[in-house]
Amino acid sequence: xxxxxxxxxxxxxxxxxxxxxxxxxxxxxxxxxxxxxxxxxxxxxxxxxxxxxxxxxxxxxxxxxxxxxxxxxxxxxxxxxxxxxxxxxxxxxxxxxxxxxxxxxxxxxxxxxxxxxxxxxxxxxxxxxxxxxxxxxxxxxxxxxxxxxxxxxxxxxxxxxxxxxxxxxxxxxxxxxxxxxxxxxxxxxxxxxxxxxxxxxxxxxxxxxxxxxxxxxxxxxxxxxxxxxxxxxxxxxxxxxxxxxxxxxxxxxxxxxxxxxxxxxxxxxxxxxxxxxxxxxxxxxxxxxxxxxxxxxxxxxxxxxxxxxxxxxxxxxxxxxxxxxxxxxxxxxxxxxxxxxxxxxxxxxxxxxxxxxxxxxxxxxxxxxxxxxxxxxxxxxxxxxxxxxxxxxxxxxxxxxxxxxxxxxxxxxxxxxxxxxxxxxxxxxxxxxxxxxxxxxxxxxxxxxxxxxxxxxxxxxxx
Amino acid sequence: xxxxxxxxxxxxxxxxxxxxxxxxxxxxxxxxxxxxxxxxxxxxxxxxxxxxxxxxx
Numbered sequence: 277x278x279x280x281x282x283x284x285x286x287x288x289x290x291x292x293x294x295x296x297x298x299x300x301x302x303x304x305x306x307x308x309x310x311x312x313x314x315x316x317x318x319x320x321x322x323x324x325x326x327x328x329x330x331x332x333x334x335x336x337x338x339x340x341x342x343x344x345x346x347x348x349x350x351x352x353x354x355x356x357x358x359x360x361x362x363x364x365x366x367x368x369x370x371x372x373x374x375x376x377x378x379x380x381x382x383x384x385x386x387x388x389x390x391x392x393x394x395x396x397x398x399x400x401x402x403x404x405x406x407x408x409x410x411x412x413x414x415x416x417x418x419x420x421x422x423x424x425x426x427x428x429x430x431x432x433x434x435x436x437x438x439x440x441x442x443x444x445x446x447x448x449x450x451x452x453x454x455x456x457x458x459x460x461x462x463x464x465x466x467x468x469x470x471x472x473x474x475x476x477x478x479x480x481x482x483x484x485x486x487x488x489x490x491x492x493x494x495x496x497x498x499x500x501x502x503x504x505x506x507x508x509x510x511x512x513x514x515x516x517x518x519x520x521x522x523x524x525x526x527x528x529x530x531x532x533x534x535x536x537x538x539x540x541x542x543x544x545x546x547x548x549x550x551x552x553x554x555x556x557x558x559x560x561x562x563x564x565x566x567x568x569x570x571x572x573x574x575x576x577x578x579x580x581x582x583x584x585x586x587x588x589x590x591x592x593x594x595x596x597x598x599x600x601x602x603x604x605x606x607x608x609x610x611x612x613x614x615x616x617x618x619x620x621x622x623x624x625x626x627x628x629x630x631x632x633x634x635x636x637x638x639x640x641x642x643x644x645x646x647x648x649x650x651x652x653x654x655x656x657x658x659x660x661x662x663x664x665x666x667x668x669x670x671x672x673x674x675x676x677x678x679x680x681x682x683x684x685x686x687x688x689x690x691x692x693x694x695x696x697x698x699x700x701x702x703x704x705x706x707x708x709x710x711x712x713x714x715x716x717x718x719x720x721x722x723x724x725x726x727x728x729x730x731x732x733x734x735x736x737x738x739x
Numbered sequence: 740x741x742x743x744x745x746x747x748x749x750x751x752x753x754x755x756x757x758x759x760x761x762x763x764x765x766x767x768x769x770x771x772x773x774x775x776x777x778x779x780x781x782x783x784x785x786x787x788x789x790x791x792x793x794x795x796x
Contacts, residue, residue, distance in 0.1 A: 467795070468795070469792075469795065515792070515795070515796070571780075572778060572779060572780050574774070574778070575774075575775065575778040575779075575780060578771060578774060578775060578778075579775075581771075582771070593752055593753065593754075594753075596753070596754055597752070597753030597754060598753075600755075609756075609760055612749055612754045612755075612756055612760070612764075613760075613764045613767075615748065615749045615752045615754050616740075616745040616746075616748045616749045616756070616761075616764055616768070617768065618740070618768070618772075621768075621771070621772065621775070623788070624775070624782050626788035626791075627782040627786040627787060627788055627790075628780060628781075628782050628786065629788070629790075629791040629794075630786070630787075630788075630789075630790030630791040630792075630793060630794040631780060631782075631786060631790070631794075632780065633791060633794040633795065634794045635780070637794070667760060667763070667764075668763060671767075688791065688795055713795040713796070714795070
C-alpha cells in the first residue's frame, strides 16, 4: 500500500522507528486525506495544521521515544489544552479557553504524538448520533446521508476516512463504541477508573471514561498504553493497574467466549449475518462459545439512565437556568428532565451498582473470560431519520442506539467494539468484546486475533 | 409524581418546563419507578455507593 495515511498506527510506528518514513511525511499524507475528506465528513472542528507541522518537525529531530512518536492524532473537542479553545460541541464554549491541559493530552505529548486538532462531537457529549446544530453534523464516510454515531462523532468519521491514525473519545453510554461501530473502526471503552479524566469535560462522572478510537484493536492498545494508569489529579484512577499492550495470539484455543444471547437476538435481522460471521470466525480461531445471560439487564440499563440524566442535569443546572438558549432545544428539554428525577432514585442506582457488578462477575465471568455481543441492535440510521427536535424524539431515537452499550458503563467494564462486516445497505456492523474490570489486555488480545483473521480493518471508504 | 410536581421540582432548581413536557416526564418517571420496584435486585440496608469500587477489584 503506497499511501502511508492508509497504514495502521502500528505499521506507521514501525516505519518511524525504523526511519523508513518521517513524521512530516506521515503528517503530509494525513493532511492530503483531510483535504479530501473534511468537507465530506465534517470531522474537524479546529484543524491546527501549523501546530502539527511544528510538532512533526520536533519529532523528526529526536530519536523515537515509543510507538506514538511522530504519529498524527486528533481528539474529540473536550480534552482541554491550556490556552486553547475547547468547544465541547457547545455554542456556550465557542470561545472558551482552558487554563490547564488534560492529563491524557500531556501523556500523548510526552509520548511524542502529533496533535492535529480538535474533532466534532455531540453537544456536551449528549447524543448518540453525531448531530450538532452549532458546528454541523459529522457525517459517516461510508455514506454521508447516514449518521456517524456519537458522541465522539468526528473521531469515528475521521479515523474511518484515514484522516489521522487514532483519536481519543469519551464514553458515558456508548460514545466511543457507537461511532466506532457505525464508521467501521475499532473503539475501546476502558474500565471506569483506568484513564484519567483530569481537565476533560464531564458528562456524568460516575460513568465517564476516556479511550481511543483507531483502525485496529492493536492500535487501540498502543494509545491506551500511553494514556492509562493512575493520575493524582483524578482520584478515580488510584487503583488503575499498569497496562502493557498484549501480543497477538495465533489462536484462541482454550479461550471461552460467552455469547449474550438476549443481546444477539435483539439485533436487527440485517445485522445478524455479519454478527454470526464474527462468531464463526472466533470459533474457527479455536474459541469455545457458550451462551451466557447478564442478570438484571433491564435494571442495569435503567439505573445507568438515571445516573446519566441526574449527573448531566447537575453539571448543567446553572447554564440551563441562565443561558437556556445556549442549548439545542431537544438537549435542553432532556436535561431539564434530569432536574426533576427524585434524588432517592439516583442514590439507589449508585447503591446497587456494586451488587449488579458482583452478580455479573459471578454469573457471566464465572463461565467465560470474554463476553460477545453486538454494539448496536439497529442498523446505522440516516441523519434525517435520527434528527431529534424534542425530548420525546431523543428517547425514541437514542434509546435503541444505546441499548447494548450503556449497561457496560453502568457496570464499569471494559468493552471493545470491532467491525465485522457490512449490512445489506453497505453500512458497517460492529460487535463488542467485554471483559472483567481492568482486563483490557484480554479483550484487546482477542480482538487482535479476530481482526488479523477477519481483515475488515483493511476496508476503507472511498469518495 | 404528578406533572405539577415535576414542573415545581424543576422550577425549584431554576428550570422552566412546559406543561406537556412535565406531564411526559412524570409519566416516564412513574413507569421507571414501577419497573425498578418490581426488579428482583433491591438495595439492602448496608449497600453503599462505594461498594462499587470493591466490586471492581
